[in-house]
Amino acid sequence: MIMKKVWKSVLMLIATLTLSFPSVMPTVQAATDDSNATSSSASSNKLAEIKAQGKLVVGTSADYPPMEFVVKKNGKDKIVGADIMVAKKIADDLGVKLVVKDMSFDSLLVALETGKVDMVLAGMNASPERKKSVDFSHTYYHGGNVFLINKSDAKKIKSGKDLAHAKIGAQTGSLQYQMVKKNMKQATMKPLDNINNLVLALKTHKTQGIMLDSLIAKAFVANDSDLKMVKDIDMPDNKSVGVAVAMPKNNPDLVAAVNQTVDEINAKDLMNKEYLPAAGKQMEKVNVKKTMWDYKSFFLKGVGYTLVIAATSVFFGFILGILLSLMRLSKVKVLHAIAVVYIEFIRGTPLMVQIMFIYFGIGSLISSLPAMLAGIIAISLNSGAYVAEIMRSGIQSIHYGQTEAARSLGMSQKMTFQYVVLPQAIKNIWPALGNEFITLVKDSSLVSTIGVAELMYQTQLVQSTTYKGVAPLAVTMCIYFVLTFTLSKILSYYEGKMSHHG
Structure with a gap:
């Protein structure tokens, strides 16, 4: 009946949609060809592929100062930190350009296994569980783990034993999460995928403590007088297994090349002598007392993408x-x-x-x-x-x-x-x-x-930069309200016009 005739219009609609992607379709075809080449070469020589493309794509989670975090440089967001300096040296030694992709921590290994990134540098510990799915370089940083607590709880929480039955936060997929789960069976786990959200949960007393690497915990304590570290966590496996570069399985040439760079970093002690101090200075530049208005460019960029x-x-x-x-x-x-x-x-x-x-x-x-x-x-x-x-x-x-x-x-x-x-x-x-x-x-x-650098992503960057959890969220809530309220009024206006003509 009507529908049979309408299908002619539908076919025209499909044709219009196809024509609206003239620039995308060739790219997809080319990408498909590239992916076929990638799949065939991944098992043979990932290193050769990286050099052929002229770029090294590194995945990270830029909410982990001083290892990786975001600063504003020349009006643009820039991911910096000790891990990024390691990645830059690896790229320089390979003779290629460094490209950094930021995403949630628990998505990084998936991105590595699916070829979205060539390697991962994100303060990632080379744990035995992770070694089953990816290969790691030699370690380039060893740190211990501590509990971060509210200073107001310092009198009643003096060691890990005092948190045995508490609510404990840890980053999803992290070594700290595994440690708490294994050693504190009476505690209630509260995992989140973002360090800033973990700290926010702690400060709002949703948790009594969160486990972090001591270096990262020091960064938060130095910038928030309401927080305190508890170093005595009372766990037999507290010794860090070491932070390393994660790479796809079965690529010995790539691992060997990265190990050569890592060995040089270790031999010259570049992490302690250059990379960490440099990251600390970058943190000092962005941690000046500022209002949310000073970060309006972050929010405006997020609104544009949204x-x-x-x-x-x-x-x-x-x-x-x-x-x-x-x-x-x-x-x-x-x-x-x-x-x-x-x-x-x-x-x-x-x-x-x-x-x-x-x-x-x-x-x-x-x-x-x-x-x-x-x-x-x-x-x-x-x-x-x-x-x-x-x-x-x-x-x-x-x-x-x-x-x-x-x-x-x-x-x-x-x-x-x-x-x-x-x-x-x-x-x-x-x-x-x-x-x-x-x-x-x-x-x-x-x-x-x-x-994707939309509004919520930019909010997390502001949280990382300012060490403030609630204020950026409050601004974001107001922005979303303005957007949705404006859209609602526009829709109501046209609804009225249709009712009038009806």
């Missing part, structure tokens, strides 16, 4: 939603089944998982897939499933008698759908579509987990 992600995802999510709703309403069983399976699957899985699957899963086949593009694709695909159901309900809300009346007046099926059914359907579902768009703006914050 708006781009949201606007692009709304556009493609809306088009995909229309396509899926027509497929679900179709009498063609195959199309109907595809739409149902897609919609139910997308609505039944978390957006966070979808983002990570697109970036790390699909991204392992298309190695050049940028994090931002992966985030936009994931959010668009997710939004399309919800928009499809909203559109379907709107189309089905229009009485079939109106279609018959339009046809009796000589209108074609396409014209009937375009000028009678669709306008009324959109008018009926406009509030629901508005809610979906507002939700999408907020959901864009999830792409920060793969290193």
Whole structure:
């Protein structure tokens, strides 16, 4: 009936979508070819591949001062720290350019195994468990672990024994997390993937202590008078296994080359004589008492990325939603089944998982897939499933008698759908579509987990830079409110216009 004619319009829509990606499609094809080459060479010589590309892609989690953190230099964000200096020396020794990718700590090994990065330098301990999935260089830093507590609790917490039954925080996937889990079985674990969030949980008394490397703990204590270190943690395996460079399995040439650089760093004691002192000076420059206004450039950059992600995802999510709703309403069983399976699957899985699957899963086949593009694709695909159901309900809300009346007046099926059914359907579902768009703006914050510099990512950078947990979050909440409130008013305005014309 109507749907058979409408499919001509749908096919035109698909053609339009295809043509809207002229610059992306060749890139994807080239990336696919590169990925095939990568997969064949990864097991033979990763070192040769890095030299051929002329760049070394290093993954890190820039919330771990003085090992890796972010400063503002010449108006731009720059990841610095002792680990980054080690990475720079490795790149220089290999004769290639250094490229640093920032993402959450617990995503780093996944990024390494899927080829998104060539190696990981993130204060990562070369533990036996990690050695099962990746190879490590020789260690270049050894530190001990301590508990970080609130100074107000110092009288009752003097050693690790006093935290035996407490709530303990540790970074997800870290050696400290494994240590607490193994040695403090009566304690309640409160793992988080971000050091700043761990410290915030401690300061708001969600936990009584967090385990950190002593070097990182010193950095927080030096910049926050409310915190204190407890060095006596009373654990037999407290001795650090050592921080090292993580690399893909079965690449002996790469490991040998990196070890040559690490051995030189150790022989000259560069970590203690140059890298850590230099990182300390960079921290001193950014840790001057400042207000949140001084970090407005961070927040403005985050807003810009958030708006781009949201606007692009709304556009493609809306088009995909229309396509899926027509497929679900179709009498063609195959199309109907595809739409149902897609919609139910997308609505039944978390957006966070979808983002990570697109970036790390699909991204392992298309190695050049940028994090931002992966985030936009994931959010668009997710939004399309919800928009499809909203559109379907709107189309089905229009009485079939109106279609018959339009046809009796000589209108074609396409014209009937375009000028009678669709306008009324959109008018009926406009509030629901508005809610979906507002939700999408907020959901864009999830792409920060793969290193996209949107608003939440920038907030975490401000937290790392200022050692303040609550103030940056308060600013971010206000910014999100302004964005969503403005969008809500715009949508309400057009809703009123449609009601007036109706």
